[in-house]
Amino acid sequence: MAIKRRKVSVIGSGFTGATTAIMTAQKELADVVLVDIPDMEGPTKGKALDMLESTPVQGADVNVTGTSDYKDTAGSDVVVITAGIARKPGMSRDDLVNTNAKIMKSVTREIVKHSPECYIIVLTNPADAMTYTVYKESGFPKNRVIGQSGVLDSARFRTFVSQELGYSVEDVQGFVLGGHGDDMVPLIRYSSVGGVPLTSLLSQERIDAIVERTRKGGGEIVSLLGNGSAYYAPGASITQMVEAILKDKKRIIPTIAYLEGEYGYNDLYLGVPTVLGGDGIEKIIELDLTEDEKTAMAKSVESVKAVMEALPAE
Ligand SMILES: NC(=O)C1=CN([C@@H]2O[C@H](COP(=O)(O)OP(=O)(O)OC[C@H]3O[C@@H](n4cnc5c(N)ncnc54)[C@H](O)[C@@H]3O)[C@@H](O)[C@H]2O)C=CC1
Numbered sequence: 001m002a003i004k005r006r007k008v009s010v011i012g013s014g015f016t017g018a019t020t021a022i023m024t025a026q027k028e029l030a031d032v033v034l035v036d037i038p039d040m041e042g043p044t045k046g047k048a049l050d051m052l053e054s055t056p057v058q059g060a061d062v063n064v065t066g067t068s069d070y071k072d073t074a075g076s077d078v079v080v081i082t083a084g085i086a087r088k089p090g091m092s093r094d095d096l097v098n099t100n101a102k103i104m105k106s107v108t109r110e111i112v113k114h115s116p117e118c119y120i121i122v123l124t125n126p127a128d129a130m131t132y133t134v135y136k137e138s139g140f141p142k143n144r145v146i147g148q149s150g151v152l153d154s155a156r157f158r159t160f161v162s163q164e165l166g167y168s169v170e171d172v173q174g175f176v177l178g179g180h181g182d183d184m185v186p187l188i189r190y191s192s193v194g195g196v197p198l199t200s201l202l203s204q205e206r207i208d209a210i211v212e213r214t215r216k217g218g219g220e221i222v223s224l225l226g227n228g229s230a231y232y233a234p235g236a237s238i239t240q241m242v243e244a245i246l247k248d249k250k251r252i253i254p255t256i257a258y259l260e261g262e263y264g265y266n267d268l269y270l271g272v273p274t275v276l277g278g279d280g281i282e283k284i285i286e287l288d289l290t291e292d293e294k295t296a297m298a299k300s301v302e303s304v305k306a307v308m309e310a311l312p313a314e
């Protein structure tokens, strides 16, 4: 039997979509189909062709195409949703909810029609509520609809710890839970450098400063860019999730997962540690939280719920 290359479609060919597409292609994970609205078809095809022309140099035997026709996405193994608007300085992620919820519904209908067996990864903000919207609209089982926040938030935390200590980013482990907002919950008890607890390497004051910078990490980039939000680290984060699924890696990484009683919450999507493998979210890992951590998590959940209440009815 011939072995076929895998197929990843990326909806939205803007900053995060294009970055995800090039990183996925460079890692030779799959053929990539980049999709945007008809008005953006020229630039989308142009970006895809430019990426394809980088493959000989990168030594990556994959195809990259651009389109506004969902027929070209048919049979995708993984579909990444980055479509929608991004925030500008002075805005919160939650300000995007109305516009992006409508976009989620329309793109989800197309995804389901053409790739009924796929795994969907949602990046669009506000990510927790948008993943919930896609889950409801798709009718897919919960393991096949996954949101991105924790890989990125943990990566920011790991970057800041590495910079502070001067030790390899590879050896810094961190875990950020909760919603993808300013009250996300970096779990210091589970953070370490080469197995050494963070608390024995850094003072509480420095740890607090890193936690605060991590929580506001997206906003820091938004202020610096002036017209849009982060895309390199988000693209890398999505690519890691795509790889975990396509290679059935069973990585333990925080993802936005549908909770049915885990951590005491029901019927909402929230960042928690999960096993991500060939069947999407294969398991949610429940950690014993301290009272302080539970309180921080509850505050983050309140923010996520407030956004969900603002979701448009139709
Ligand atoms: N969860 C996370 O960690 C992160 C989330 N984001 C979010 O990702 C989203 C995308 O950000 P960027 O790529 O920087 O924005 P962008 O503006 O560069 O790209 C968005 C693209 O979506 C397209 N689009 C709009 N409606 C569409 C539709 N119905 N079908 C297909 N494509 C459509 C636009 O034409 C545009 O090309 C934003 O909501 C942003 O807040 C960004 C970074 C991290």
Ligand SMILES: O=C([O-])CC(=O)C(=O)O
Pocket: 086, 087, 093, 125, 152, 180, 217, 218, 219, 221, 222, 229, 230, 234
């Ligand atoms: O901050 C934003 O609007 C984009 C995002 O989610 C991030 O970079 O974490």
